[in-house]
Every structure is written in C-alpha cells, then in structure tokens.
Amino acid sequence: MALTPEIEQVLSLIDQAIERKYLRVEHIRRLAGSEEKYRMIIREVDRVKAQLLYARSDNAAATLTVREWFTILDHFSWKCAYCGEKPFQVMSHVIIRSEGGTTAENCVPACHSCISKPNKKVLLPVIKTPLPDQPEQP
C-alpha cells in the first residue's frame, strides 16, 4: 500500500485515538474508506498494539506509533529488512525487545526465515524519528 498523504493522515488520527484510548474499529473502518485499506490498516494496528504491550510488560521503551510503523514498512518496500527479497511477514526488533523496546528505531519488517537467523543485518538505515507533524484535519 502506497503511503499517500491521505493514508498518513488516517494513520495520525488512529495514533491520536490510541493515545486517548479511544480507538474504535468502526472509526478505523470509516477513516480507511475501503475494505481493502481497512483490513491492511487493522492488521498493522493490532500488530503495533500487541508489540507495545509486550514491550511495556518487559519494562522496555514502547513508543512506536502506527504511522511510524507504516513509514518503516514503506521504507523497506514492505519487504524483509534483512534479505530485502521476501515479503514482510513479522515485526522484528533489531535489539531484543526487552532491551531495545518497541520503538521506530528498533523495529523492522522481517520474513519468517530471516527472523530466526543469528547475526542478521538490516540492509537499510532505519528511519529518522520523530516524524514531522501531520496537519490537523479541517
């Protein structure tokens, strides 16, 4: 999915809703505009939320936003950050989650075969954070 300004706006609104603990599935469905985008977005929202919870339970940093995660996926062309070939399947923590936390600097997409390899290297530099602010919706 291409990261258009419209999609970025939707992702920012989702992040705001998560922060206020006011995220409703119907809200995302309405913002997404199409069933296909909704399915794509909700899958990643659930992934990010789960990883934030795990990081918090590890007492590690838990700052990754949905918009940051989509920016990271776009940065790696939705492919594995280690082999650069296979489509992304799972979120990988560059430094183990209990130490590095679930943050934009520490999370990359990976394929199932790379995630279990020792001494794996990320092919591209991670994105710079924080991301510039999104304009408020009129």
Ligand SMILES: [Zn+2]
């Ligand atoms: Zn891979």
